[in-house]
Amino acid sequence: MPRYEPRIDVASLSAIDVHVHIEMDEHGHNSLPDDLAAAAAQYFSTGGLQPRLDAVADYYRERRMAAVVFTVDATTNLGHEPISSAEIAAGAAANADVLVPFGSVDPNLPDAVDRVERLIEESGVRGFKFHPTVQGFDPSDERFYPIYETLQRAGVVALFHTGQTGIGAGMRGGRGLRLALSNPMLLDGVAADFGDLQIIMAHPSVPWQDEAISVATHKHNTWIDLSGWSPKYFPPQLVRNAGTLLKDRVLFGSDFPMLSPDRWLRDIELTDLKPEALPGIVKDNAVRLLGLDD
Numbered sequence: 001m002p003r004y005e006p007r008i009d010v011a012s013l014s015a016i017d018v019h020v021h022i023e024m025d026e027h028g029h030n031s032l033p034d035d036l037a038a039a040a041a042q043y044f045s046t047g048g049l050q051p052r053l054d055a056v057a058d059y060y061r062e063r064r065m066a067a068v069v070f071t072v073d074a075t076t077n078l079g080h081e082p083i084s085s086a087e088i089a090a091g092a093a094a095n096a097d098v099l100v101p102f103g104s105v106d107p108n109l110p111d112a113v114d115r116v117e118r119l120i121e122e123s124g125v126r127g128f129k130f131h132p133t134v135q136g137f138d139p140s141d142e143r144f145y146p147i148y149e150t151l152q153r154a155g156v157v158a159l160f161h162t163g164q165t166g167i168g169a170g171m172r173g174g175r176g177l178r179l180a181l182s183n184p185m186l187l188d189g190v191a192a193d194f195g196d197l198q199i200i201m202a203h204p205s206v207p208w209q210d211e212a213i214s215v216a217t218h219k220h221n222t223w224i225d226l227s228g229w230s231p232k233y234f235p236p237q238l239v240r241n242a243g244t245l246l247k248d249r250v251l252f253g254s255d256f257p258m259l260s261p262d263r264w265l266r267d268i269e270l271t272d273l274k275p276e277a278l279p280g281i282v283k284d285n286a287v288r289l290l291g292l293d294d
Contacts, residue, residue, distance in 0.1 A: 001090040004124035007097050008066050008292055016286040017060065017261050018159075019202055019227035019253030020067040024050040025083045026091075031071045033080045036167060036175060043166035051257055053088060057095035065261060068253075068290070070102035070129040070159075076109065077136030077177075089123035100290060102127040102159060107137045107144050116147055120154045126290055127157030127200075132181035133165050140186040148190060152197040157289065159225070160187055162212060163205035166258070184212040191219035198289060202253065203228040209235050216246055223289065226281070227253030231268040242281065243274035251289070252282040 023031050030037050030050065051059065053069065060067045069092060073082035085103040092101035103119035105112050105128065119125045128151060132139050139160060151158050162184040168175040184205045191199055200223045205212035216222045224246065226234070234242075242250040254261040268278070287293050 001086055001123065002093040003122065004089045004093040004101050004126075005096060006100060006126075006292060008100075009097070010283075010287055010292050012064060013066055013283060014064045015252055015261065015265065015282040016066045016068070016290075016292075017254050017256065018068045018200070018225050018251045018286050020056060020060075020069045020256045021258070022053050022056065022069050022071050022083060022088050023257065024052055025087060026052060029081070029083060031083045032167070033078055035171070036078070039169065039171050039175075040167050043169045053091035053099075054095065056256070057091075057098050059256075060098045060261075061095075063261065066098050066100060066292075067256070068100045068102055068127070068286075071104050072129060072131045072134055073104040073106045074131065074135045075106045077106075077134065082106075085119055085125065086123050089119065089125050093124070100292075101125045102129050102157070104129045105147075106135055107147055108135065113146050113150055116150050120150075120156060125156065127159055129159045129161075131161040131165075132186070133161065133177050133179055134167055136178070136181070138181055138186060140189050145193070148194045148197055152194045157198045157200060159200040159202055160184075161203065162187075162201045163203050163208060183208050184215050187222070188215045188219065191215065191222050195221055197221060198223065200225050200251065200289075203255070204234055204238055209238055213237060213241050213246070216249060217241075220249070223249045223251055223285075225251040225253035226264075228255040228259060230259065231264060231273075232270045234271060236272075239271050239273050243272075243277040247274075247277040247280055248285060250277075250281050251286050
């Protein structure tokens with residue numbers, strides 16, 4: 001498979017979306033078991049929209065945007081074969097003018113570190129997506145520190161889902177998924193012990209928004225992406241900090257296909273976000289974080 005190398009003309013971009021899911025691979029395999037996929041489609045009112053990677057690339061190319069793309073490997077907790085992160089990276093390599101691949105490895109697998117290293121070295125991924133609730137792991141547990149050490153040494157990004165999730169919502173017992181594993185305070189110790197690891201706390205971290213702001217204010221190797229919610233529903237303290245103290249470490253993300261970047265950019269105009277912070281949030285901060293200006 002070809003190794004990813006970015007070919008992004010940053011100056012031509014209107015925005016960089018740092019949170020885009022690849023939900024179905026080129027073989028028709030879904031990233032989630034059928035029951036979870038159906039429940040998530042109902043929760044997010046997407047009608048089961050599952051665009052494949054090339055279609056995602058075309059969608060963002062039409063908008064003069066770049067997108068960070070990934071899946072979630074939750075093999076152990078869900079008992080479901082994931083979409084291949086190596087294939088996502090290869091697809092991004094073929095669309096390197098608009099896509100940036102992140103990998104995903106189930107932290108509970110005994111060879112997780114080896115898998116992380118291969119995706120970095122062989123596939124050229126620029127970061128990794130973790131979903132503690134869906135993957136069923138406590139990110140603060142030191143058993144997972146060898147993974148973070150590998151990411152820090154390689155200089156790639158760690159993106160963690162934080163807060164509420166629609167995956168499992170409405171199912172019996174939430175299908176056994178535990179929300180507390182996605183409390184952003186669990187990342188505070190990780191950020192403290194790996195001070196050069198750049199950590200994204202994804203989404204408005206409902207119901208722990210103040211915790212996320214506290215971590216980001218204290219640990220300057222942490223970032224917040226604003227994906228998964230229409231901006232008109234952002235809590236006021238998030239809008240205030242995104243426009244002031246944290247304006248250099250807040251990132252535009254949509255959570256596509258659950259939420260479109262068009263709606264996000266339209267709805268951000270309905271908030272009290274300081275206009276001077278918007279260029280950094282929608283593009284410039286991501287350029288710096290992802291090393292696209294090198």
